[in-house]
Amino acid sequence: MRLLPPLLGGAFLAWAAILPAQAQAPLAAQGCLGCHGPQGAGIGSVPGLAGRDQAELVAQMRAFRANERPGTIMGRIARGYTDAEIIATAAYFAQKPR
Numbered sequence: 001m002r003l004l005p006p007l008l009g010g011a012f013l014a015w016a017a018i019l020p021a022q023a024q025a026p027l028a029a030q031g032c033l034g035c036h037g038p039q040g041a042g043i044g045s046v047p048g049l050a051g052r053d054q055a056e057l058v059a060q061m062r063a064f065r066a067n068e069r070p071g072t073i074m075g076r077i078a079r080g081y082t083d084a085e086i087i088a089t090a091a092y093f094a095q096k097p098r
């Protein structure tokens with residue numbers, strides 16, 4: 001029984017450490033789902049994001065934001081996201097099944 005409190009403390013610390021990363025990505029990714037599909041799988045002519053390489057998604061978002069890649073809407077959307085949000089969002093879609 002003497003072992004229980006340290007064990008619980010360790011479990012809490014582990015939970016607290018992963019929580020921000022998990023909570024932030026879906027939140028920043030919410031705004032993408034309407035166009036890119038509920039699972040980021042793509043709808044119609046809007047390309048899918050699920051299962052894509054994280055670094056590639058980040059590079060595309062930065063290119064849209066910097067106006068280096070032309071697009072109909074993504075340039076304006078990408079400018080609303082910080083680098084940290086872009087990285088978290090890309091991580092979220094990268095770990096989704098394609």
Ligand code: HEC
Nearest residue numbers: 028031032035046047057060061071072073074075077089
């Ligand atoms: C209003 C609809 C809309 C929203 C919201 C939206 N996208 Fe897009 N996205 C598009 C369209 C349309 C394209 C095709 C390029 C263009 O026309 O701008 C695209 C293209 C992309 C591409 C390039 C994919 C490829 O295959 O080249 C990426 C990456 C991307 N979007 C990421 C995101 C992320 C991340 C979000 C949320 C932060 C998001 N998009 C939100 C409509 C949207």
